[in-house]
Amino acid sequence: MRLSTLKTAACGLALVAAPLAASAEDLLINGQVEINTEVQPADHMKGIVPVVRSGWTFRSPETQVLQMDDFDNPGMIFVDQGMSLWQTGDGETGESCADCHGDMAESMEGVRASMPKMNPEGTDLWTLEENINNCRTERMEADEWAWESSEMLAMTAAIGKQSRGMPVDVEIDGPAREWWERGEELYYQRVGQLDMACANCHEDNYDNMIRADHLSQGQINGFPVYRLKWGGLGSIHRRFKGCMKNIRAEPYNRGSDEFKALELYVASRGAGLDVETPSVRN
Amino acid sequence: MKRTLALAVCVAMGGSVALADMLAPADVTYGDYGAVEQSLTGTPGDPENGAQVFLARKLGNCLACHANSDMADQPFHGEVGPPLDGIGSYRTEAELRGMIINSKKTFQGTIMPAFYVADDFTRNQDKFEGETILTAQQVEDVVAYLMTLTD
Structure with missing residues (x-):
């Protein structure tokens, strides 16, 4: 040491x-x-x-x-994709992220900076991916996104960017x-x-x-x-x-x-x- | 298992490595400061092959961490370990052999991998389980090569 x-x-x-x-x-x-x-x-x-x-x-x-x-940033195209997904309804409820969370720039500001973090019940440590999937399965009644799927990467990039700086x-x-x-x-x-x-x-x-x-x-x-x-x-x-x-x-x-x-x-x-x-x- | 087979092939191919002379990783004896006096094979190392093993990314990959002026034609010499210029002048063959076999016996806590140890490494990949990074003769060849790096 x-x-x-x-x-x-x-x-x-x-x-x-x-x-x-x-x-x-x-x-x-x-x-x-x-x-x-x-x-x-x-x-x-x-x-x-x-x-x-x-x-x-x-x-x-x-x-x-x-x-x-x-x-010049080749990652930005995926941020744009994530922002579109944010507005897109999915699952049994047909709701989108935006229906509950409104403008990503406001509601997701600072989220990436604090991840990973304990879930609301304090029983498990949740990464950003898990928070997104929890919303999808529990609130949108949609399928989970795979960890490395293009959708998950786009969404974590878009949400992450709201904490940039x-x-x-x-x-x-x-x-x-x-x-x-x-x-x-x-x-x-x-x-x-x-x-x-x-x-x-x-x-x-x-x-x-x-x-x-x-x-x-x-x-x-x-x-x-x-x-x-x-x-x-x-x-x-x-x-x-x-x-x-x-x-x-x-x-x-x-x-x-x-x-x-x-x-x-x-x-x-x-x-x-x-x-x-x-x-x-x- | 695989090693036994490889050895059998060596012998069949007319190699002078006799099974009886081969020192298994578990049978290596270290001196107080980690030096290993006994050759792993009894066959003198081949410095030319040693240089190849030194360089090969899936074998020694020594250049990844150590700069070596003898290989000045190669790009990207590492900075993690000390440069090896002149090492054959200030280290003995036994010391070098010990450092390649298991450098942790010489330098406690070093980052340097042990190249002839087949321990139960934590979370080792199945394909490397019970395997050493280098064969006994490859270790001897690298030692022979390092001994040529004199001032």
Whole structure:
């Protein structure tokens, strides 16, 4: 622990010295939406990383620029699709999201920034996907959307965008505490034949190159993300699965308790970073 | 199971690796600082093949984490581990062998994978269960290659 703290402190020094290091004011979207991409760690992150950095700060200028104008951002077309779905009636009731929730820009503002969060009964941790599906099955009497379906990705992108520029602020106390602690445990658990934990790369080695890849802190403030590698949007849990496969581990399922717990913990590591949905990465 | 078969094939193909000389992952003995004196195969390593194993993404993939001036023609040298320039001058063969087999015996808590350990890793994929990342001879070949990296 002490060693890794020392190491991250050293990384921090390198960061200050690096001329290419992006600064907080660098991500300005459409010339008007300011995104904080480097923030001071929240209390629970003190001593773990010196600065909390968005994945955007680790990407090449060519990739970064795609997120600086919504006309260039390939994720925006899916936001538009999500906004159409919002108005579209579905299920036995034939109701749309808008029938209950009105203007997305008002009713969904800040929602992404607080996800995942305990359900109203306080019995389960719900991701944004689960909140959407709960509305669909319980209120619209419609079928669930699959986690990685085009509809779900479009809707989570559209809802997420209503929090763009708002700081990630997830509840990690009270009934969510147990989930957060499980997520923390998973973050430091070595898995797979390569026997690595999330922390080995994203805490101890962010800012280092692993072959052609610039290791980031693994923040999730821009999801669903448009990945150039995927040629489309993908969910947080899809990204988790990819990481696990890379280290030859058997991934958990999308929507599993493990990934939900990890999502809460990783979101909390990025507390204070602005939501960037839909972000663009390589 | 698979390994036994692969070995049988090696032997059938006229390889000089005799089963009796092969050290199974569980039978490796480490020194106090993680060095492994005994060759895993008894057959001297082939540095040329070692360089290939070093480079191959699905084998050693060593360049992913370690810079190596000897491979300056290759793009994208990693920064996660120390550069390996001159390592053959300041590390012994036994030390290098130990670090490749299971570097955690030398550097506690390191990120570096163990390349010749077949433990019950947590949530290991079925296809890698009971398997090592490298074969015994591949380990010896990489050791031989690293020993050529002298100042």
